[in-house]
Amino acid sequence: MALEFFLLDVILWFAIYLIIVLSLNIEYGYAGIPNFGRAMAALVGAIAVGYGVNHLLMLILGINGEIIEASGTVKSTVNVMISQNPLLGMGILLFSLLIAALMGAAAGVLFILPSAKLRHDYLAITLLAISEVVYQVSNYNTSIIGGYYGVSVPDIMAWVPGERRFFAFALLGMGVALLVFLFVEKLLNSPYGRLLKAMRENEDVVAAFGKDILVLRIKTAAIGSGIAAMAGALYSLFSVNVIASTFFRVEWTFFPFLMLLLGGMGNNRGVALGVLSFVLGKIFLTVYKFEIASILRLPFEATWLEYILFGVLMLLILYYRPDGLIREKPVMTPEIKRMLKKKSIKEQR
């Protein structure tokens, strides 16, 4: 039972983090935009569910009142409806992912605008600052997603019996993550993906070829943030509530960067490997938290130790293996392959 639980935990977190890190790979790994505000996009996804979907359901069901109490009523009413009609649950899932993606993309565009034409350091600082402020506002303001009280979210798996729910959700999460993976792979293995890599390497050259760096950055931020918001929405649907404080910068910005650099940026297979290794380590630490604390006789919570360990790991990666576990390979389009072949034939003559 314990092993089963461990595996399901790994699968679910692998799915959620894979989506987040893929989005970061588009923005930072491919386009070189250091989005230190990744947590903001995930939080926007959670807001899309906690505020958007909840308000819509309140409107449909005719429930009035403050979001904190009303969301509880919505949850209990809708749960009953879903347990009779599984399709409604799927509908809510698709709708949530859709509006999360739209809101995430809108937020990504809006918040990159002030610094979109500035250098990378300014961009990083501004995105981090905006992310922190959005986090604080949604933590204090109880009318958006209930602040530190949080709001409830309907259980889209209410038709699955209690003990199977985790299993069903891990499967569902994995399915969504796989679709996102295929989409991102398709998206980046295209002229657009190669253009992003070119921009990462040298913006001036890209600009000289007539591409607008500003527009490219904004477009990429929209796609990246939209995908990241879907991860936030998925997590909220799984935990059946939304609390702003769970979208802490460490968990949703720093850890994704760690996974991206661990796996190797600029290639999606590396990303998947990085996410898997990190999630295994993290879940292991979380599961054996109390054992570790008691064996080492720590007088403090093991979370702090986890922070120190992951911080040190990041520094070690940056110093010893900046390319990650799987190195980025040169782009091989059919055209390039043909030219290489021609060249080698010429050399043979």
Added chain:
Amino acid sequence: MAVLEGAIVYSNLLVLLGIGLTITYITTGVPNFAQGSMAVCGSYLSMTLWLTSGLHPYYSLLFSFIIGGGIGVGIYAFVLRPLVRKEATVVTLMIATLAVDLILLGILGAYSETLADLTKKATKKFIFTPMDFNLFGYDAILVISSCIILLLLLILFFLLYRTRFGIALRASMENPALAGIMGVDVEHTRLFSWFLSGSLAAVAGSMLPFRQEIVPVTGTLIIVSIFAASIVGGLRSIYGALAGGYIIGISESLVTFYLSIALGPGVLVYGKVVSLIVLVIALIAAPMGIAGLGIWRSKRWRWNSSS
């Protein structure tokens, strides 16, 4: 009046943090995301000294200065210098400072809980306000923090413009490569800047509990204001950081206060939103900050062409 005093105290602390951030940015080229946590190290140091030996926080400023400087030098020497030598990009260096921030956060959290375990006192959250006294009719924190700013400016001015080391320092700030060719040891100036940055941060951190409650994550929360102050100042000018610190500090405290009179006390928690708005306006209107505005440019150009 008390609100204005509080705003000035807060601005003074932001100036200390902003100057520290700016000076390491100039010499090393990396915005230090650990600046807030470096400050909170100073807060915990003062709290520990007060708890263990009854030393009043104002006396522990000296210890903060030295130990904070040590932390700053340590971060540069053990984390950033090896990366700089491997020609890491700015973003890599920024990620490294984020990692340092996380390590410091972990250490602070672990330390505060260990201390609470040892002393059986609540040390995770603390505030120094009840320990403050009256000096010349004002809160001592106002007088002391303002004196520290004045002292710092005098020392910096003397150091930068009246000593050989200052000339070397300014040269390596303007153009490190050229300064290196002219025989300036750029490494010394970088170590010095990180010492100064760490010590100013810790000193500011020692005084911060007189204004707000400190928890281990305080550093990650104040970083928004610190960066806003530096960017409004232009990120490349010490005087810019001075002006930026006051602009952000005053607007964050006073604007929020007057808005709360107009709109109700609920607004008070949105101080950081005000900093962010000022930051965004600055980025759009004057991306190079106050120090980069046209009024200075003509003067500098003339100075350049005559020399």
